[in-house]
Amino acid sequence: xxxxxxxxxxxxxxxxxxxxxxxxxxxxxxxxxxxxxxxxxxxxxxxxxxxxxxxxxxxxxxxxxxxxxxxxxxxxxxxxxxxxxxxxxxxxxxxxxxxxxxxxxxxxxxxxxxxxxxxxxxxxxxxxxxxxxxxxxxxxxxxxxxxxxxxxxxxxxxxxxxxxxxxxxxxxxxxxxxxxxxxxxxxxxxxxxxxxxxxxxxxxxxxxxxxxxxxxxxxxxxxxxxxxxxxxxxxxxxxxxxxxxxxxxxxxxxxxxxxxxxxxxxxxxxxxxxxxxxxxxxxxxxxxxxxxxxxxxxxxxxxxxxxxxxxxxxxxxxxxxxxxxxxxxxxxxxxxxxxxxxxxxxxxxxxxxxxxxxxxxxxxxxxxxxxxxxxxxxxxxxxxxxxxxxxxxxxxxxxxxxxxxxxxxxxxxxxxxxxxxxxxxxxxxxxx
Numbered sequence: 001x002x003x004x005x006x007x008x009x010x011x012x013x014x015x016x017x018x019x020x021x022x023x024x025x026x027x028x029x030x031x032x033x034x035x036x037x038x039x040x041x042x043x044x045x046x047x048x049x050x051x052x053x054x055x056x057x058x059x060x061x062x063x064x065x066x067x068x069x070x071x072x073x074x075x076x077x078x079x080x081x082x083x084x085x086x087x088x089x090x091x092x093x094x095x096x097x098x099x100x101x102x103x104x105x106x107x108x109x110x111x112x113x114x115x116x117x118x119x120x121x122x123x124x125x126x127x128x129x130x131x132x133x134x135x136x137x138x139x140x141x142x143x144x145x146x147x148x149x150x151x152x153x154x155x156x157x158x159x160x161x162x163x164x165x166x167x168x169x170x171x172x173x174x175x176x177x178x179x180x181x182x183x184x185x186x187x188x189x190x191x192x193x194x195x196x197x198x199x200x201x202x203x204x205x206x207x208x209x210x211x212x213x214x215x216x217x218x219x220x221x222x223x224x225x226x227x228x229x230x231x232x233x234x235x236x237x238x239x240x241x242x243x244x245x246x247x248x249x250x251x252x253x254x255x256x257x258x259x260x261x262x263x264x265x266x267x268x269x270x271x272x273x274x275x276x277x278x279x280x281x282x283x284x285x286x287x288x289x290x291x292x293x294x295x296x297x298x299x300x301x302x303x304x305x306x307x308x309x310x311x312x313x314x315x316x317x318x319x320x321x322x323x324x325x326x327x328x329x330x331x332x333x334x335x336x337x338x339x340x341x342x343x344x345x346x347x348x349x350x351x352x353x354x355x356x357x358x359x360x361x362x363x364x365x366x367x368x369x370x371x372x373x374x375x376x377x378x379x380x381x382x383x384x385x386x387x388x389x390x391x392x393x394x395x396x397x398x399x400x401x402x403x404x405x406x407x408x409x410x411x412x413x414x415x416x417x418x419x420x421x422x423x424x425x426x427x428x429x430x431x432x
Contacts, residue, residue, distance in 0.1 A: 004118045006032045007041035011058050012049025014223070015158075015187050016082055018138035019106045020047045023081075026108050031118030039069060041076065043115050046099075048082035050153050052325040059084060063098050070098055077115055079103055083157040105158050106143060135376045135403045137181045141169050141207060142188035147226065149253075150264045150331035151293065151324065154189055161190065163198050166210050177216035182403050183374055184211065186222040192229050205237035212241045218405055219374060219388070223249040224291075227275050228267045235282040246283050247390040249318075250275065251291035254299065255307035262298045264331070269310060276314055287389035289318035292351060295344030296324045297335040304347050311354060317362060317389070319355040323348050356415040363391065363413035370423060373408050375401035392417040 006027050010020040023045060024034055038044050046062060049055035059080075070076055080096060081103035092102050101114035144159040145152075173184055186207065188194060195202040204222065211220055220243050227250055238244045252272045254260055260269065279286055292307060311319060323344040326337045373393045375385035382394040383401045394417060395401070395408055408420035 004032050005035050005041050006043040006045060007035050007038045008045045008047060009038070009062055010047040011055050012047070012051065012082065014138045014185065015106070015140060015189070016047050016049060018140050018187055019082070019108075020045075021137065022106075022108055023047070023111055026112055030112060038066060043077045043079065045079045045081060045111070048080060048084035050083040050157065050327065052322060053327075054325070056084060063096065067098060077101070079111065079114055081105065081107070081111060083153060086157060106140070134179075134181060135374065136183040136185070137176045138187050139169065139172055139176070139184050140164070140187045142191060142194045145189035146193070147190060147266070148264065148331075150262065150335075151296065151327065153327045153330055156329055158189070161188075161193055161197060163193075163195050165198060166195075166202055166207055169207060170210050170214060173211050173214045173217060177214055180403060182217065182405070183219035183221065184217060186211070186220065188222075189224065190226040190229070191222050192225050192231070192234055203231070203233065205231075205233045208234075208237045208241055208244055212243050218243060220244045221247060221390075225250045227252060227265075227272050230275060230279075232278070232282065235279060238286075239283045245388045245390070246286045247289070247317075247388070248279055248283070248286060249289040249291075250279070251320075252310070253291060253293050254296060254303070255310035256299070256303035259296050259299050259303050262332070262335070263293075263296060269306070273310070273314065276316075285389065287317035287391070288314075289320065289390070290316050291320045291322070293322055293324050294347040294351065295339040297332060297338055299324075299339065308351065308354060311351065311358070315358050315362065317359065317391075319351065319359075321348055321351050321355070359415040360413070363415065363418060366391070366410045366418065367413055369410055370407050371410055371420070372405060373420070374405045375403065377402065393420050394418070395420050395422060397422060 008020050008024055010016050028034065032043070035041050044066065046059060048059045066078065070078065078099050079101045080099045082105050085092065085102045085104050089102055092099070103111045103114060141164050143162045145155045146161045148155050176184060192204050194204040194207055208220060208222070211217065225248060230250065238246065238248070252269065253263055253265060255269050257268050260267065276288060279288065294304065294307070323341070324339070326333050371387045371391070371393065373385040373387055373395070375383045377384055383397055385393050385395070387393060393408060407423040409423050410418050410420050412419040
């Protein structure tokens with residue numbers, strides 16, 4: 001009888017996290033049981049990322065750690081999925097001789113086809129849904145990407161944009177709500193392109209309205225948005241729907257138009273600034289996150305300074321910074337990598353210090369205010385949760401706060417998180 005335990009290791013973006021969750025659900029439904037120890041697994045799945053070199057290095061390191069296990073247990077099946085998997089399987093087998101099967105990103109059917117079926121009686125039964133519950137979950141709603149930014153491999157690995165019909169998304173969200181999920185984050189590489197390929201061309205706003213009707217779901221988020229196609233209809237849906245959180249992720253990547261053109265982003269920095277003004281006017285109290293790449297091949301010191309100046313002007317809540325990493329097969333790879341790593345790291349530190357200062361100033365304004373927090377888990381002795389604007393909050397409590405949405409008073413803030421105390425509320429009294 002084939003083995004029936006599996007282990008999943010995940011690196012990369014929220015889409016990979018969602019793919020791993022779907023893979024685990026499918027494997028359990030097929031009769032497999034999950035373990036958190038690779039040494040106990042009959043099937044080991046590495047869900048990989050190739051967006052940056054650092055993610056690929058982590059995969060190589062993980063494979064190195066598994067090499068001894070594979071020698072000791074040669075029947076262990078190792079599967080690689082995710083964005084490191086491309087169409088040249090012969091090359092992949094030469095590069096990764098330890099791996100038995102290669103599965104394209106997000107292809108759960110191919111994953112199931114690559115491993116032995118479980119043939120015992122237990123495998124014919126549905127697994128216990130209560131064993132796989134959580135407070136938050138990622139839900140992919142549009143796969144792939146049509147943008148072909150010059151630095152990005154995602155369109156080559158995940159293919160063209162493919163929207164999941166609204167009824168199918170709603171069905172998955174209902175399934176998650178039945179498992180105890182309170183908050184869903186709708187995912188797409190360019191999520192505000194949702195529905196352009198579907199009959200009748202529904203958009204992200206239509207999807208938000210549909211998901212909003214699912215009982216049990218208390219909060220809805222979405223990412224990542226593309227600046228040029230963020231419509232007022234989407235923004236008004238965020239403002240009007242009580243379950244949709246006032247938090248928007250809109251990357252701009254660089255503050256200089258020459259760099260943006262070389263990245264093939266399709267907008268100017270002036271258009272991005274106008275968009276931020278529009279977002280803030282339509283959604284009161286909104287928090288905004290962005291992504292920045294430093295050290296792109298044509299980014300001079302003067303062009304980098306423009307990115308710094310834009311961030312200083314906009315004062316965004318969250319800034320995710322990455323050093324440029326040349327990716328073979330992309331257009332930017334042909335430009336070479338002329339900026340030394342040390343210089344990229346210097347620019348990274350400058351923006352990180354700037355963000356820490358601005359974020360600390362923004363969060364300081366929340367001290368003494370009452371915020372609504374959805375608590376996810378206990379971490380290092382304190383309950384961790386997030387506000388509607390995606391601020392990380394920690395609270396001391398002897399009660400089990402998992403999955404509860406409660407008011408708290410912010411007592412202390414830093415750039416990265418906040419400390420708070422529970423406010424007396426009916427919900428808390430019921431729990432006591």
